[in-house]
Amino acid sequence: MKRLIVGIGGMTNGGKTTLSKSLHQRIPNSCLIAQDSYFKDESIVPVDQNGFKQFDTLDALHMDKMMSEVNSWRRDPVSIQKEKTGLDLNLSSANTGVFVLIVEGFLIFNYRPLNDLFDKKYFLEIPYDVCKKRRSFRVYTPPDPPGYFDGYVWPMYLKNRQDMEALTSEIVFLDGLKPKEELLATVFEEVSKEITRLKAAYM
Numbered sequence: 001m002k003r004l005i006v007g008i009g010g011m012t013n014g015g016k017t018t019l020s021k022s023l024h025q026r027i028p029n030s031c032l033i034a035q036d037s038y039f040k041d042e043s044i045v046p047v048d049q050n051g052f053k054q055f056d057t058l059d060a061l062h063m064d065k066m067m068s069e070v071n072s073w074r075r076d077p078v079s080i081q082k083e084k085t086g087l088d089l090n091l092s093s094a095n096t097g098v099f100v101l102i103v104e105g106f107l108i109f110n111y112r113p114l115n116d117l118f119d120k121k122y123f124l125e126i127p128y129d130v131c132k133k134r135r136s137f138r139v140y141t142p143p144d145p146p147g148y149f150d151g152y153v154w155p156m157y158l159k160n161r162q163d164m165e166a167l168t169s170e171i172v173f174l175d176g177l178k179p180k181e182e183l184l185a186t187v188f189e190e191v192s193k194e195i196t197r198l199k200a201a202y203m
């Protein structure tokens, strides 16, 4: 049984969730893990010197829990898939197939233990004004307070991006302004090639 782990990183509102969900739908035997399911409760997230809650850092996330999910999949992708989809796989397809884990999130390449696991890394980027506009339509829990984007989110993006580039390489940067269908086609084609390569190596 072969495994492939694909990372869909990117800026806030770059289009990670949209792309990852479509990719998951298109790829058989795939699972999806989203980093924003692992935010700590706001009551334990500290504020910075400006009074802004510090959500845009690894400390705001239960990365231990996220890693344990990822490692469960690595140990036994068939069981995890069955758990998530309710569908059983026959043994021969379980043995010969390629299982794909899609991991999406804004800090997935900043966390070394996770970053080390990716076979393919994509990063969706969009310009400042588009990012600010898309974010203004999103309602997080808790919602962004006034001034949060310019006072906290954007400066943290710049810092996190610098840290990411110091830590990792081989990232494919994607222009998040491109139509959703085009982004999906690009990534799907590359991942499909990798699946074919792994299948051939298996035979």
Ligand SMILES: Nc1ncnc2c1ncn2[C@@H]1O[C@H](COP(=O)(O)OP(=O)(O)O)[C@@H](O)[C@H]1O
Binding pocket: 010, 011, 012, 013, 014, 015, 016, 017, 018, 019, 134, 176, 177, 178, 179, 180, 183
């Ligand atoms: N390629 C795209 N072109 C235009 N809008 C997009 C594109 N991808 C996503 N969006 C929109 O941008 C917003 C944020 O998308 P989302 O996938 O939730 O981003 P992220 O998960 O990176 O925060 C949503 O309103 C979504 O419909």
Ligand SMILES: O=C(O)c1ccc[n+]([C@@H]2O[C@H](COP(=O)([O-])O)[C@@H](O)[C@H]2O)c1
Binding pocket: 011, 012, 013, 014, 016, 036, 039, 055, 056, 105, 106, 140, 141, 142, 153
């Ligand atoms: O999902 C949550 O619980 C949550 C609570 C507060 C804030 N967030 C924001 O979620 C952002 C990352 O998610 P995303 O989908 O915008 O990439 C990050 O910029 C945080 O400020 C997310």
